[in-house]
Amino acid sequence: MSASNIKKTPLYDLHMELGAKMVEFAGWSMPINYPMGIMGEHHHCRNKAALFDVSHMAQVIVRGENRAKAFEALVPSNIDGLPVGKARYTFFTNDEGGIMDDLIVSNAGDYLFVVVNAAMRDQDIPHMKNNLTGCEVIEITDHALLAIQGPAAESVVAKHAPAAADLKFMETMEVDFLGTTCRISRLGYTGEDGYEISIPQGEATRIAKILLEDENLAPVGLGARDSLRLEAGLCLYGNDIDATTSPVEAQLNWAMQKRRREEGGFPGADRILKELAEGPTRKLVGIQPLGRAPARQGVEVVSMDGTSIGQVTSGGFGPTFEGPVALGYVASEFAAPDTDVQLSVRGKLLPAKIVKTPFVQQNYKR
Structure with a gap:
């Protein structure tokens, strides 16, 4: 992708002002880290609060009298029974039972508010337009999306929108936030308590700067976002x-x-109902390498007798866990926690074990 084709979020200039290292991600120029560094940003989110720019994600409104029922024809989750003000994690499935993308759907009362992955917007939005019969599907292109995550997130956000403190995990509402109407949802991708806030793009930089005046809040990039979600045992689409x-x-x-x-x-x-009834042949599990070397995506998982049983899909160092962590698929008979396995890293078999996820306790406000 040429530099001229890379898109910029409404906060691009602020990222540069804050000293961000920018990288191309899903066609967008995004901050990978700031001067604090990935490790420092990770710990700041776990201990205080982090501000993430997630404006590259696609925000979509679905209108229509039978919108919830129509949406259920595309996902295996209960959307028709979703109360107003509630959000739900779900996924588009294909005819083979695979996952086309994972997403968040919220019942906003008069419409569904949908957030899909940046890299999949060119698939997901036409998919909705072509299949949601009798519905209007509108991508919101004039709003930024900010995530405030961490144990201090509530104090940072509720200072400017007191009603946000009353939201529980996976609840959403529209509020006046620093003089402009915003949608605040209590959810996120770090395992910590926090919010995602949809903000008119012309107000995004002003609001971000005001939020960053709070000493508990620091800007955090994609690098720490990945290590945080991995410790929390959260799936990354494409991995x-x-x-x-x-x-x-x-x-x-x-x-x-x-x-x-x-x-x-x-x-x-x-396929999905058959696997629910009979069990799948492989499962996604947590994998803990027992040395200090991290196991990256693509590393082969091997049984103790030398048989190939699976592959690592995400891996790296867990700063809070204080050691390497990984997710991967293994044959179901090896998926039980505490099963000893080996990892084939650069021609060497290194010891590891299957573990329960998350690696770090999730701290959502239930």
Whole structure:
């Protein structure tokens, strides 16, 4: 991608002012880290609060009288029964039962508010437009999206919008935020308490600067966002889930409510319901390398008798965990916690074990 084609978020100039190191990500110029560095930013989020620019994500409004029921034809989650002001994690599935993308759907009352991954917007938005019969699908291109994550997130945000303190995990509302109407949702991608705030793009820099006046809040880039989500055991689309992996293999059964499991009626239901009943042949698991060397994506997982049983999909150093952490798929008979395995790293077999996730306790406000 040429430099002239790379898109910039409304906060690009602020990132430069704050000394960010910028990289191309999903066609956008995004901060990978600031002068504090990835390790410092990671700890700041875990201990205080972090400000992430996630404006590259696609924000979409779906209108129409039967919008929730129509949406259920594309996902295996309960959208028709989602109360007003609630958000739900779900995923588009394909006819083979694979995951096309994961997303957040919120019931905003008169419409559904949908946030999909930046790299998948050119697939997801046409997918919705072509399949949500009787619905209007509108991408919101004039709003930024900021995430404030960490134990101090509530104090940082509620100072300017007191009602935000009353939101629980996966709840959403529109409020007056520093003089402009914003949608605040209590959710995130770090395992910590926090919010995502959809802000008119012309107000985004002003609001971000005011928020950053709080000594508990620091700007944090994509580098720490990845180490935070990995410690929290959260899937990254394109690594841990993709169009070939099923929700059951990815151990996302919790995102498919009982009614949908019983009724089906979504793409790939035959495979998914069969795997729910009989179990999948492989599962996504936490993997802890027992040395200091991290296991990166693509590393082969090997049984103790030397048989190839799977592959690492995400891996790196966990700053809070204080050691290497990884996610990967292994044959189901090896997926139990405390199973000893080996990792084939640069021709050497290194010891590891299967562990429960998350690696670091999640701190959502239930």
